[in-house]
Amino acid sequence: MSTTPTTFAEKLAFLIETMHPASRGPYDDEELAQAWGVSRQYVWQLRTGRRAEPRHSVAMKIVRFFGVPExxxxxxxxxxxxxxxxxxxxxxxxxxxxxxxPGENVELRRLALRILGLSTDERELVSNMVDKLRAYESTPRHRRSRRKPSPVDQG
Structure with a gap:
């Protein structure tokens, strides 16, 4: 990551190269086309810069697929x-x-990237919930409450 990508194609290339399970290589154009509901040629055009940017609906499918902020x-x-x-x-x-x-690693990355798009208050809420779940899971089973804490519990 020596230089910051500036074009849509460069930014997309980074996601394609990095956002895949560790057990396999990057997704190919056919896999991406099926996931995004477009043609393989359209994916190729976006990836190579032949098409500067996708339609908005396709861009939203791409950010959801890779789990990055809009x-x-x-x-x-x-x-x-x-x-x-x-x-x-x-x-x-x-x-x-x-x-x-390896599949969990991809999900972990997607989760971390989705959290980036949250406000400071929302990130704090997620963090508090994770802390509560960890505390719950670390408590011996016979000492646990009968239900897991909810996000609205002020523990």
């Missing part, structure tokens, strides 16, 4: 933040000798 393709600051976060997650994953299921 502003990833239009705001360079968001692009850089997302790229750093993805790279950090990949480095962490690759640095773990006995990594978990």
């Amino acid at each position: 502003d990833y393709f239009v705001d360079d600051d968001v692009t850089v933040a997302v790229m750093r976060q993805i790279q950090d997650l990949i480095d962490r994953r690759d640095g773990t000798p006995d990594a978990d299921d």
Whole structure:
């Protein structure tokens, strides 16, 4: 990540190269076309820069597929933040000798990227909920409450 991508094609290329399960290589044009509901040629045009940008509806399918904020393709600051976060997650994953299921790593990256798009208050709410779930799971089963805490519980 030595230079910040500036075109849609460069930003898309980064996602294609990095956002895939560790057990396999990047998605090919056919897989992306099926996932996004477009032709393989349309994907190729976006990936190579022959088409500068997709239709809005396709752009929304792309951001949902990769789990990035909607502003990833239009705001360079968001692009850089997302790229750093993805790279950090990949480095962490690759640095773990006995990594978990590769599919979970992709879901973890997607979850982390979705959290980026939340407001500060919303991120704090997610963080508090994670803390409550961890505390619940670490409590011996016979001492747990009968139901898991809900997001509205003020624990």
